[in-house]
Amino acid sequence: MTTVLLETRRLVKAFGANRAVDAVDFTVQAGELLALIGSNGAGKTTLVNLISGLLQADAGTIVFEGRDVTRQSIHERIEAGIARSFQLVNLFDQLTVADNVALTIFARQGKTPHLWTVAARDTVVADEAAQVLRQFGLASKAGMPAAGLSQGERKLLDVAVAYALKPKLLFLDEPTSGVSTREKAPIMDVVTSVVRQEHITAVVIEHDMDIVFRYSDRIVAMHQGAILAQGSPDEIRRNEQVTTTLIGSPPPA
Numbered sequence: 377m378t379t380v381l382l383e384t385r386r387l388v389k390a391f392g393a394n395r396a397v398d399a400v401d402f403t404v405q406a407g408e409l410l411a412l413i414g415s416n417g418a419g420k421t422t423l424v425n426l427i428s429g430l431l432q433a434d435a436g437t438i439v440f441e442g443r444d445v446t447r448q449s450i451h452e453r454i455e456a457g458i459a460r461s462f463q464l465v466n467l468f469d470q471l472t473v474a475d476n477v478a479l480t481i482f483a484r485q486g487k488t489p490h491l492w493t494v495a496a497r498d499t500v501v502a503d504e505a506a507q508v509l510r511q512f513g514l515a516s517k518a519g520m521p522a523a524g525l526s527q528g529e530r531k532l533l534d535v536a537v538a539y540a541l542k543p544k545l546l547f548l549d550e551p552t553s554g555v556s557t558r559e560k561a562p563i564m565d566v567v568t569s570v571v572r573q574e575h576i577t578a579v580v581i582e583h584d585m586d587i588v589f590r591y592s593d594r595i596v597a598m599h600q601g602a603i604l605a606q607g608s609p610d611e612i613r614r615n616e617q618v619t620t621t622l623i624g625s626p627p628p629a
């Protein structure tokens with residue numbers, strides 16, 4: 377049995393004459409790992425910006441767990457259980473890896489540390505941050521400034537920071553962009569094992585179709601602000617409209 381966790385109805389966002397999200401009905405089922413695909417400029421990030429509250433919709437509604445959140449602030453949506461990572465990582469480079477996670481935990485608890493070092497002195501928060509870093513394989517880097525991480529580790533830390541908000545629904549905007557092909561699968565192995573273990577519903581924006589087919593339960597394909605197709609990895613692999621429009625080549629044998 378499937379339960380709808382999130383649903384957008386006729387959601388619209390235009391930038392001038394450009395309808396980046398054009399009357400989109402997008403549904404996420406509880407517990408699934410959904411891949412959101414589409415060529416550059418398809419509207420994927422804009423859709424996630426609307427759902428996470430970074431952008432206000434021009435029209436349409438966003439319903440999360442049966443409640444209309446369309447006009448809620450980012451913070452209200454985080455409290456409701458919606459979190460996201462960014463296409464370009466959003467880290468405090470001078471802070472340690474552990475403090476980057478600890479700050480999110482403070483924010484989640486509605487506290488503002490007056491000094492960055494407060495995080496280190498709050499043992500409950502520090503313990504939770506250490507636990508998150510262990511889950512993401514970053515424990516050995518805890519004391520290092522975030523600037524000292526490799527690109528792959530930075531991408532993982534950015535996901536860990538969003539995960540530390542304890543969301544029910546986690547949006548990951550290109551968690552493997554900017555890293556070598558060889559590093560993509562190890563990152564996805566870590567991310568998917570954490571979200572599955574913690575029963576977090578995840579929507580992953582991803583361009584690499586090998587990664588998409590390998591890790592997702594279901595795929596939604598966007599094109600020019602609209603949903604072009606959705607279905608299981610097998611259905612999408614066989615969908616000629618998707619393969620010609622988005623992948624630009626016939627489906628792999």
Ligand SMILES: Nc1ncnc2c1ncn2[C@@H]1O[C@H](COP(=O)(O)OP(=O)(O)OP(=O)(O)O)[C@@H](O)[C@H]1O
Nearest residue numbers: 391394396414415416417418419420421422423463
């Ligand atoms: N803040 C903005 N102001 C004006 N236009 C924008 C803005 N953000 C996005 N757009 C436009 O909206 C459209 C959708 O952009 P969006 O970033 O959502 O695409 P995307 O699917 O995430 O692409 P990519 O795969 O390149 O990240 C594009 O035409 C883009 O130029």
Ligand SMILES: [Mg+2]
Nearest residue numbers: 420421422463
């Ligand atoms: Mg994008």
